[in-house]
Amino acid sequence: MAAMFNILHVLLLCLSLNILSHALSTKRNIYRKVVDMVSPGDEYLSENGVRSFFSMLEKRVQCPDVPCEKCISVEDVSQLVGDYTQDGGLHMEGYFKVASGWCFYLSSPQEACMAIKNKEWERETNQFVQSITAKDIQGDGFSAGTGGLDRLLHKIEKRYRSTEGGQSCLTGTDILEKSNVSLSNTTLHGIDTVLGDVLYHVLRGDCFASQALPEEEYFLDYLFQGLGSDNMTEQDLEALMAVLKLGGGELQEDGHEHDLGPRQDQHGRGGSGQERNSSWDETCFSAHELMEIHQVNGSTISRTQFTRLSPALVQQLLSGACGIKTNPAHPNDHLSKLEMYVYASIANLVICLMAMLGIVMLLCTSCTALFQVSIQLCISLAVGSLTGDAVLHLLPAFLGLHSHGHESDTDQGHTYKLLVVLAGIYYFFLMESVFSIMTHKDSHSHDSEGSDPHHCDHGKVIQMYQNDKMGKQSTSQADLIEENEKAEPSSNSRTREQRLIPYMITIGDGVHNFADGLALGAAFSVSWRSGLATSLAVLCHELPHELGDFAFLLHCGMSVKKALLLNFGSALTSFIGLYIGLSVSTDPAAQEWIAAVAAGLFLYVGLADMLPSMIHSNRQNPWLTFFLQNLGLLAGWGILLLLSLYEDHIVV
Structure with a gap:
C-alpha cells in the first residue's frame, strides 16, 4: 500500500514538474518574441531595448481626455523589479512583472499614473x-x-x-489557448504568462x-x-x-435630448462611476445576456427582478442599439475619389461618343424609313430611362427613402x-397614342410640318433634314439657280435668322449637357450603382437629343463641319458639370x-420634351x-426597376 502511495506521489510530482516546465517554456517563447521584436539580435532586453x-508601448496608447501617454519612464521599472x-x-x-504593470496602465491609465507618482x-x-484572477460570480449557472x-x-x-489590417481580432479564449493557462485554476505564474502574452500582442x-x-450599474x-x-x-x-x-x-428644439445619453467625461460622478465604453453603448443585448448581467437565475423573472x-430596457430604447441598421450590403459600394473621377469621366466620354456615332449614322444613312423607326425607339427608350431614373432612383435618394442594406422586401x-x-x-400615354392613331387618317390632309409648334419634335427635325438631303440630290443645277434667284430678296433676313437660331440651339444644348454632367457627378458620388442608373438615362436621351439638334443645325443651312464643331463644344459643357458635381457632392446635403x-430636369425632358414627339410623330x-x-x-x-430592386446584389 505504501509502495502504491509512493508511486502515485512520484507520478504527481512528475506531472507537476512537466506542467511547470511547459509553463516556463511558454514564458521563454513569449519573452524571446518580445526581444526579437524590440531588440533584434540581443539575448535579453538591454538598456536600449527597454527604452x-x-x-513602442507609448505609441499604442491613446488617452484623448488626459495627457497620460508619458507618465511612465524607464526609471519607474524599479518599482516593480527591485533589482x-x-x-x-x-x-x-x-519582463513579466513589468507586463502586469503595463496591463494595469493600459486598463486604467489615470489610476496607474497616480500609483506611479505615489510610488505604489x-x-x-x-x-x-x-x-483578474478572482472568480466571476454572476449568479447560479452564470460563471x-x-x-x-x-x-x-x-x-x-x-x-x-x-494597426490597421485584415487580421482577425484576439479574444480572451484565444490568449488563454496560446498561453496554455486556464483561469478557472490560475496560479501567479499562469496569470503572469497571460499578461505577458497580452502585452506582446x-x-x-x-x-x-x-x-x-x-x-448592472452601467444602464x-x-x-x-x-x-x-x-x-x-x-x-x-x-x-x-x-x-x-x-x-x-x-x-x-431647445429641449434636453442632447443631454441624454453618454458623455466622455465621467469624473466627479456619483454612483459606480463605471467608465464609458462605446462598444457597450452600441450593443444590443439579448434577453439571456440581460439576465446574466442582472444575476437572474432560471427561466422566470420575478417582479423585483423585472424592476x-x-x-436596461430603457437604455436599449434610448441608445437605439437594437433598431434597424442600414449598413451597406457591400463595403465596396462607395467609390474612392480617384475611382469616382475615372469612372464618371469614362461614362461621360462613352455617352458623348455614342451621340457622335449617331450623328455619323445620320450623315451616312440613306434608308430614311428605317432611320425614323430607330429614332422613335431611341426616343421612347429615353423617356423610359429618364422618368424611371427620376422616379425610382433620384426621388427616393433625396427624400431619404433609398438605402443600400440588408433589409427585406418590405x-x-x-x-x-x-x-x-x-x-x-x-x-395615359396608351390612351392618347391610340386616339392619335385612330384619328390620324381623318386629320392627315390637314397636317403640315409646322402644325404642332408646342414641342420640339426630334424625329420631325431629323425627317426634315432627310427630306432636304433627298431633295438636294434630285434637284438639277438649273432648279437651284432658279430657287436662288427667287430667294434673293429675302436672303438678308434669312441669313440673320440662320445666324441667330443655331447659336441659340447650341447654348440651350450646352446648358442641358451641363445639367446632365452635374447629375452624373452627383450620382457617382453616391455609389457606382447610382452612377450606372443615371448614365443609362443620360445615354438614352442624349442620342436622339443630339441627333435632333444636329439635324436642325444642318436644316438651318449650317455646314457639316461647323455643326459638328458647335455640337462638340456643347458636349464639353457636360464635363464641366461633371467635375463640378463630383467636387461639391462630397457633402450628403449637396448630393x-x-x-x-x-x-x-429628367422629368421635364422626358415628359415635356420627348413624350409629345412620340405621340405627335408623323x-x-x-x-x-x-x-416600338x-x-x-x-x-x-x-x-x-431591376436596378432599383436588385442593385444591392450586384457585385463587381
Whole structure:
C-alpha cells in the first residue's frame, strides 16, 4: 500500500514538474518574441531595448481626455523589479512583472499614473492581478472562466491604438489557448504568462475583441450620465419621455435630448462611476445576456427582478442599439475619389461618343424609313430611362427613402408605390397614342410640318433634314439657280435668322449637357450603382437629343463641319458639370439637392420634351411605331426597376 502511495506521489510530482516546465517554456517563447521584436539580435532586453520597448508601448496608447501617454519612464521599472538597473537590462522574470504593470496602465491609465507618482505601482498592480484572477460570480449557472480577462481586454480596447489590417481580432479564449493557462485554476505564474502574452500582442498592434458584459450599474449610469448629477428633474423626465415617444408630448428644439445619453467625461460622478465604453453603448443585448448581467437565475423573472431589469430596457430604447441598421450590403459600394473621377469621366466620354456615332449614322444613312423607326425607339427608350431614373432612383435618394442594406422586401414598398406613378404615365400615354392613331387618317390632309409648334419634335427635325438631303440630290443645277434667284430678296433676313437660331440651339444644348454632367457627378458620388442608373438615362436621351439638334443645325443651312464643331463644344459643357458635381457632392446635403434638381430636369425632358414627339410623330407605319414606342418605354422602365430592386446584389 505504501509502495502504491509512493508511486502515485512520484507520478504527481512528475506531472507537476512537466506542467511547470511547459509553463516556463511558454514564458521563454513569449519573452524571446518580445526581444526579437524590440531588440533584434540581443539575448535579453538591454538598456536600449527597454527604452525601445517603452517607446513602442507609448505609441499604442491613446488617452484623448488626459495627457497620460508619458507618465511612465524607464526609471519607474524599479518599482516593480527591485533589482532592476538600467545597465543590467530587463530579463525574463522582470519582463513579466513589468507586463502586469503595463496591463494595469493600459486598463486604467489615470489610476496607474497616480500609483506611479505615489510610488505604489507594485501594490496597485498586485491588486489589479487579483481582480483578474478572482472568480466571476454572476449568479447560479452564470460563471465565466474568462470573465476577468475579457473585462481587461474591454478596458484596453478604449485606449489602445491597433494597426490597421485584415487580421482577425484576439479574444480572451484565444490568449488563454496560446498561453496554455486556464483561469478557472490560475496560479501567479499562469496569470503572469497571460499578461505577458497580452502585452506582446499590444506591441504587435493586434486588435482585441472582448466578450465581456457590463455591470448592472452601467444602464443607470448611461441614463443619468448626461444630467450631471444623480438626480433627475421633472424637465429631464419629460425630455426622456419625448425621446422615447411617450406621454404624447413633443420635444422642443431647445429641449434636453442632447443631454441624454453618454458623455466622455465621467469624473466627479456619483454612483459606480463605471467608465464609458462605446462598444457597450452600441450593443444590443439579448434577453439571456440581460439576465446574466442582472444575476437572474432560471427561466422566470420575478417582479423585483423585472424592476431591476427596467433601466436596461430603457437604455436599449434610448441608445437605439437594437433598431434597424442600414449598413451597406457591400463595403465596396462607395467609390474612392480617384475611382469616382475615372469612372464618371469614362461614362461621360462613352455617352458623348455614342451621340457622335449617331450623328455619323445620320450623315451616312440613306434608308430614311428605317432611320425614323430607330429614332422613335431611341426616343421612347429615353423617356423610359429618364422618368424611371427620376422616379425610382433620384426621388427616393433625396427624400431619404433609398438605402443600400440588408433589409427585406418590405423596405421596397416605396419602389412599388412609385412604380404606380409610372403606370399612370403609361396608361395615359396608351390612351392618347391610340386616339392619335385612330384619328390620324381623318386629320392627315390637314397636317403640315409646322402644325404642332408646342414641342420640339426630334424625329420631325431629323425627317426634315432627310427630306432636304433627298431633295438636294434630285434637284438639277438649273432648279437651284432658279430657287436662288427667287430667294434673293429675302436672303438678308434669312441669313440673320440662320445666324441667330443655331447659336441659340447650341447654348440651350450646352446648358442641358451641363445639367446632365452635374447629375452624373452627383450620382457617382453616391455609389457606382447610382452612377450606372443615371448614365443609362443620360445615354438614352442624349442620342436622339443630339441627333435632333444636329439635324436642325444642318436644316438651318449650317455646314457639316461647323455643326459638328458647335455640337462638340456643347458636349464639353457636360464635363464641366461633371467635375463640378463630383467636387461639391462630397457633402450628403449637396448630393440631395443636386439629385432633386436632376429629377426635375429628367422629368421635364422626358415628359415635356420627348413624350409629345412620340405621340405627335408623323407615322407611315403607325402600329409598328406604336409597338416600338411601347417596347422602348417598357424596356427603359424595366431596366431601371431591376436596378432599383436588385442593385444591392450586384457585385463587381
